[in-house]
Amino acid sequence: MRDSDTFVTFHKALMELSHDSNFIGQRRHLKLEALTALCGRLMGVERVSVWIFPPERDRITCETLFDGHEAASSGEPCASPATSAAHSTDPSPISLYRSDHPNYFQAIAEERIIAVDDAHTDPRTASFNPDYLTRVGVHSMLDTPVFEGSRLSGVICLEACHPRQWTLPEMSFAVAIADTVSLINTHERWMNSKRALDYISRFDSQTGLANMDSLRERVSHLAEKIKRRGQGSLALIWVDVDRLKTINDGLGPQVGDAVIAEIGQRLRSLRLQGKDLLARIGGDEFALLIRNHTKADSIGDTALQIQDVIRQPIRVAGQSLSVSASLGICHLPEDCQRARELLRGAEAAMYHAKHLGRAQATVFDSAIQISAQSRFALERELRAAINNRELDVFYQPILDASGKRMVSMEALVRWNHPNRGWLAPIEFLDIARGGGLMYALGECVLTRVCENWREAGDRGLQLPVISVNLSSEQVLVAELPDRVKALCAEHAMPVNALQFEVTEDSIQGDFNTLAGVLERLVEAGAELAIDDFGTGYSSLERLKSLPFSRIKIDRSFINQLPDDEDDCAITLSILGLARGLGLMVVAEGVETKAHEQWLVEQGCDFLQGYLYSKPLPFTELIERFFRGTETRGRSPAPG
């Protein structure tokens, strides 16, 4: 055959193989076997092997060896270490070390092709003798490095047992084989990362259970099938671990994680008829999908079983914890027809169970459906109200305890709902939180405060410092200080006219992030208060290391003053603590003269409560507290 014909024959065969759909779909080692066999057959060489560098890169290791002494065109077979099988997949693979064969390693690193007619004498391969060449019976070698990108990753090795002078088409073909191996490797690596990504996107890394996406997919698939066949049923049990937040806050997130892992393990080991999928669908939520478990069956028993395994004490970090869970159950097709409705129904039933108190289980019914629907509707309306900046802010004066003059005021969000009228935060903050709307809500409030400030300024009124509540969602956003500065600048409001209130619970998150946010707010000029003090789990360490300048005592402690001894003692200890830390104290919920008198006597600095004023809409506030105080032009910013 002429050289050019050989060239065409070789490359055509390689193209055919690499485009064969059977070949493409095969596992990597089978592809390598097919490729080495093709190469051996076409080139009439006895041995074709694929070698790779392990991570240490101090050697190359044989991955696949085609031993074609049976297929070889002529002569004595090589004395092969491989068995009679054409391919060897030796459990203890052969390796060649860089330290034993420095010339060879240098050659594969530097040359595109190593064509060796006499391997015994060629300086690049002579070191293989007699250990390898003589033992195996190799005479000529044609080696081609394999690259992945620009990185040398291995070598293809063609060995002939008889003297050979390698032709150009043969060399070109060997390079093409090496390129094909390189493609196979790249494809394999891509497939592996895709598999890893698939795993991450379908499983919860902490428990190894399926995640919400997998659950949704599975429920959709089964619901479709039930609809198509007109038979079968599903029950979805939504399990929400009660008060996990308390454990996280009080004992640390590692303990919370361990509790979740243990509960996951216990649910996994539950033997339930028809159990189809167990998923972790949120921080403290699991879901169990059960097939062909009709209402007539006692799903109640299943619920009891679940609650029972969760209730068994959990030992973590040397302590024994008691945990309970709230369960919501929904059935398809009895309660709903579609996958999405099944998920929503079970979740709504779980919320209902939570409402009844802890450790309850509720089965979805029409009443729950109505309340869930109104919850969803309310969330939709709230989202729109926030987007359209329709939320409002009421202001409640804060007085200095000595002179009883207004020194600042707290901004409190209100929502004027088209059908329901004014709504207090308790009626919609939970929904905002559940809908991931807290950050946007906070920004809406801040914007309204800035607008009111500007409006007052335009009318020549000097407002006092305004105290704005920040949610835990806001204090963990690194951009918050810049956002505050930008909004203030836009409305000609100095940042030092703002104070921020952060609850004890909100400072439990990642310390570095929130310390950064709070410090930058203070740097910008705002003051910080710790809100609802005494109600949460507070670490004195955190309190000390964050830049707070005041403490607000929660109104639940003020309520019973001065008759309740415990409340008196708590309030006194907060006052003492504040003095020790050099912080000012604000008492909230001051409703009576008796409250006022006791607090003033104990040295409380500021007072806030219905005794002085309820939170007021902006116009009413101006009317009541600022009428006739207009000065000409804009007044200077308070210090």
Ligand code: C2E
């Ligand atoms: P908070 O920050 O502790 O606000 C004080 C709450 O106590 C206000 O309730 C206020 O109206 C009420 N209050 C004040 N004085 C008295 C009193 O003498 N007696 C009684 N019984 N209550 C009094 P409101 O406005 O319903 O707000 C409730 C909670 O909602 C706030 O508690 C705060 O945690 C949250 N909140 C309000 N506005 C916002 C906001 O803009 N952002 C965030 N993240 N939370 C807000």
Ligand code: CA
């Ligand atoms: Ca507050």
Ligand code: CA
């Ligand atoms: Ca408060």
